[in-house]
Amino acid sequence: MIYLDSAATTLQKPKAVARAMKTAVNTLASPGRGGHAASMRAARAAYECRELAARLFNVPDPANVVLTSSATHGLNIAINSLAHLASRGGAALISGYEHNSVMRPLKAAGIEALVARSELFEPEGLLRAFASALDRGRIAFAVLNHVSNVFGYIQPAERIAALCRAHGVPLIIDASQSAGSVPINMLSLGAEFIAMPGHKGLYGPQGTGLLLCRGPADGVFGIMQGGTGSDSASDAMPAFLPDALEAGTHNMPGIAGLSEGIKFVLSRGETRILEHARGLTDEAARGLAELPGVRVFGGSGKNRAGVLSFRLKHTECEAAAEELSRRGFAVRAGLHCAPEAHRTAGTFETGTVRLSVSAYNTARELRALVSAVSEMARKSPRNRNNRPGAKASPQKFYIVSRPNARGSSSESR
Amino acid sequence: MLDYLLICRSVTYAQRTAKALESAGISAVVTRAPRGLSPAGCSYCVRVSGRHIAAALAAVKNAGLPPARVFIQSENGGYSPYGSAGAPSL
Numbered sequence: 492m493i494y495l496d497s498a499a500t501t502l503q504k505p506k507a508v509a510r511a512m513k514t515a516v517n518t519l520a521s522p523g524r525g526g527h528a529a530s531m532r533a534a535r536a537a538y539e540c541r542e543l544a545a546r547l548f549n550v551p552d553p554a555n556v557v558l559t560s561s562a563t564h565g566l567n568i569a570i571n572s573l574a575h576l577a578s579r580g581g582a583a584l585i586s587g588y589e590h591n592s593v594m595r596p597l598k599a600a601g602i603e604a605l606v607a608r609s610e611l612f613e614p615e616g617l618l619r620a621f622a623s624a625l626d627r628g629r630i631a632f633a634v635l636n637h638v639s640n641v642f643g644y645i646q647p648a649e650r651i652a653a654l655c656r657a658h659g660v661p662l663i664i665d666a667s668q669s670a671g672s673v674p675i676n677m678l679s680l681g682a683e684f685i686a687m688p689g690h691k692g693l694y695g696p697q698g699t700g701l702l703l704c705r706g707p708a709d710g711v712f713g714i715m716q717g718g719t720g721s722d723s724a725s726d727a728m729p730a731f732l733p734d735a736l737e738a739g740t741h742n743m744p745g746i747a748g749l750s751e752g753i754k755f756v757l758s759r760g761e762t763r764i765l766e767h768a769r770g771l772t773d774e775a776a777r778g779l780a781e782l783p784g785v786r787v788f789g790g791s792g793k794n795r796a797g798v799l800s801f802r803l804k805h806t807e808c809e810a811a812a813e814e815l816s817r818r819g820f821a822v823r824a825g826l827h828c829a830p831e832a833h834r835t836a837g838t839f840e841t842g843t844v845r846l847s848v849s850a851y852n853t854a855r856e857l858r859a860l861v862s863a864v865s866e867m868a869r870k871s872p873r874n875r876n877n878r879p880g881a882k883a884s885p886q887k888f889y890i891v892s893r894p895n896a897r898g899s900s901s902e903s904r
Numbered sequence: 905m906l907d908y909l910l911i912c913r914s915v916t917y918a919q920r921t922a923k924a925l926e927s928a929g930i931s932a933v934v935t936r937a938p939r940g941l942s943p944a945g946c947s948y949c950v951r952v953s954g955r956h957i958a959a960a961l962a963a964v965k966n967a968g969l970p971p972a973r974v975f976i977q978s979e980n981g982g983y984s985p986y987g988s989a990g991a992p993s994l
Contacts, residue, residue: 522915523914523915523916523948525936526935526936526948531934534915534916534919534934535919537916538915538916538919541916552920553916553920554916554917554920719914720914720915720946721913721914721915721944721945721946721947722913722944722945722947723944723945723946724943724944724945725944725945729913729914731913731914731917733916734914734916
């Protein structure tokens with residue numbers, strides 16, 4: 492199988508990840524829950540993970556690295572921590588590429604989501620829409636999907652963060668697709684929270700995640716309460732990080748594995764990982780765009796990470812993914828838990844087929860995928876360009892200038 | 905030589921404290937805090953040798969990691985607050 496679904500989870504991990512997990516199962520107890528050797532080893536392992544993440548993301552204090560079970564877990568904490576700011580009619584300002592892990596917690600908290608609309612994959616337009624919404628006031632906090640999980644489009648996080656800082660508006664960054672593959676500097680971004688999974692670009696196991704908190708702890712709201720191994724005489728959660736947000740027993744095998752994944756990223760470097768991924772998706776995008784009846788969606792140049800989407804004109808996206816699966820390719824079709832992103836791109840009705848790469852994929856694998864899609868496109872009975880050697884009609888494979896159907900201004904959902 | 909216990913509010917805080925001390929060249933060991941020394945409930949402490957206590961307190965102060973409390977462990981196993989009668993003052 493050629494695995495091209497790393498935006499869901501990276502399947503190929505550094506060998507050290509599984510080794511560390513296996514060792515952890517047999518040697519690590521609960522951190523902060525005892526003074527015996529197995530508990531202290533666990534405490535050292537948890538702290539090492541915090542330190543590694545603090546190093547990778549430039550977090551000044553490892554205590555502000557909260558160990559979560561997923562990016563979704565972290566985003567729920569972040570949104571619920573800032574929800575009180577929206578209690579007097581304030582709204583959350585979001586980009587048009589957000590995932591359900593943002594949309595659903597906002598809805599559950601009864602917070603209005605104001606979408607900063609702009610032309611597709613066009614950073615200047617997004618900045619203008621953000622600035623305009625922030626200038627009008629009423630924004631309690633903002634949420635930004637750093638890299639679209641559907642299109643691989645890298646949003647201008649540094650500049651959005653600067654806008655939010657200038658307006659005194661707290662910012663949550665969803666780094667689900669960027670952590671480990673796009674450089675992130677917590678200190679210079681000044682974001683209130685940055686949430687990420689451990690099992691994607693950080694190459695850790697499923698069931699792990701990180702929430703970077705600007706701190707201090709008095710502004711955080713844990714979505715679980717329980718034992719922390721500290722302040723045990725009190726029936727309230729500790730008022731300090733990370734304990735305030737880490738009720739219950741830690742996933743020590745996961746955390747030990749995640750540390751090894753982060754070491755892999757640190758050793759290789761996010762920039763190198765991004766260049767590799769971008770090289771693969773660029774080549775795939777070019778190859779796919781030349782095929783008859785294939786339309787490619789994604790950012791371009793420096794705005795593209797290791798994800799892109801495409802559609803075959805006469806083949807339903809789930810059927811295309813199924814056919815690719817039969818041919819040995821793991822891709823994902825549908826709405827990718829991000830209906831807002833598909834609405835933004837105009838692909839809500841059809842969905843797309845998504846391919847996403849990791850540091851372990853090769854150019855040869857992507858060429859094989861393009862070749863398979865080419866064959867599928869040729870065999871499509873309704874494709875008018877299906878004869879061998881037929882040239883596709885000229886197509887721009889990046890949609891960079893198509894105005895969004897709903898205009899370029901911010902709009903409320 | 906007497907040992908000193910720097911009481912910390914959590915195991916993470918104790919680890920940060922120990923790292924700050926090690927960075928300053930002071931040997932430090934994280935252990936569970938004796939129950940009677942942590943009225944808020946379970947907590948951890950960093951044990952340092954009395955030889956280094958002044959440098960240790962300066963190092964944690966510089967790192968912005970003040971301990972909740974400091975105790976001296978006597979040779980008979982008892983504890984007394986640092987700075988109390990009979991104990992050296994800061």
